[in-house]
Amino acid sequence: MTDQQPQTPYPLLYPETEIKQFWENLAKDKFTTTKCPKCGLLWPPKSTCPKCGAKADEWIELAGTGEIYALTQVGYAPPAYKPLTPYILAVGQLDEGPLVVARVEDAKFEDLKIGTKIKVKIKKAFDVDSYVFVPA
């Protein structure tokens, strides 16, 4: 992790945040989130449980497998995303429960539908450790 904020299309919760471990784990090829001792998994990762206020400092590795819950293909986006356009965007339901938004790569929109099996692929986006979905 560097002291310099990376150039991204939006200011991110990165790297100065209580959940910076999310990106540190991504760099180690682990897709993780925080867990509340009482309420279970939190997504997106948060350091305080929004349901009960408990400190959520336990990090859990997710399998990264799941299925498409909602699906679209974007044809018009802000300038930073022009090189990617058109791109597929999905809500993926991971096997552990969380609903996660990410682009879907290595797939044609026509071949995807709600229920299609997907998995998380860790890769950089805009020079930041990030993730996309790919078909499982």
Added chain:
Amino acid sequence: MRAVSVVGVGLTQWGKRRDVSLAELMVESAMKAFADTKSLTPQDVEALYIGNAQAERFQEQAHPANVTAEYLGMSPRVVARVEMACSSGSVGVRNAFFAIASGQVDSALVLGVEKMCNVSSAEAMRNLCLVEDLTWESFHGMIPPSGFALIASRYMHEYGVTQEQLAKIAVKNHRNGAKNPIAQFRKEITVEDVLNSPMVAHPLNLLDCSPISDGSAAVILAPAKQARKYNDTPVDIIGSGQFMEPSCNCSNMESLTTWRALVNAAKDAYSMAKLSPSDLDIVETHDCFTIAELIEYEDLGLCKKGEGPALVDSGETEIGGRIPVNPSGGLKSKGHPVGATGVAQIAEVSEQLRGECGPRQVDGATVGMTQNLSGFATHHVCHILRRQN
């Protein structure tokens, strides 16, 4: 609580307004609203609420309420700039309603404004993306249309709706907007036009989406018992409801297809008004995208869950139908200067209940509802209005 009335309404021309500054646009709607009253002037008004989402981004002007006060020569005792993204205007109305109902003030000006066309459409789009969760959704390429497209994909999966049925909503709203002199797009369109327009986020095409707009709207509120002093045909606000889900990410909504915040906001408004959906004569809803109006039919109780597409096909939401929706043309045709939208909805319903809408008038309308949302439908505000007897 005291009963509250709308005693003045005013809208500017909506669309691209390169001829005026932000302040001049606000003065234009405010002066029309004051001219709509018998004798009220800005100097008489005790409370000022400015519904504005992003003057810092579009004009680099912060503290817009103070700008308004200067240009209108107002010295309000109660004043606030209300920023609630696309629902800023109706949250302003709700705050003014409670300020008068509580007895704190005897008059309030709610002024909604957004001037979005002086930046490129790409920059305007990015500004709107800042409403989302930046890290977990915007960064991944989420844009406002894609959030509603994800909702549409779920609706198609759970209940079934065709792109043609969604297109019919846009066609209806353009037909209405063509009769509204202030509308941004006074042009009728066809289902084929919608289906052949460029894809923005499947299944939503360009003509399924509301535009980027400049515009302002103003309403003046007063205690119902004093209302006839200011206007011969006052309209009472008899119900107000608001609800927010604990989710900024659309993926964390309780349901993408039944909007919990809307169901609850509507329930509170109906309960306060002691009315039910069947009592409504007209509704102005937040049709930022066609799929939104469809789900709003259901969650406002105009039809049962899953029956929105059949309601579209029936034509009952047209002017002249059982329950006309968006007789103004809605966000789709009238335009969507985001901070002004909620105020303009109150103005349209007030004018409809006063019988002053000319070719788009819904005959005999006495009770109407407004519904305004922000985020990915995670926050909603509803008002019910009735012509004062």
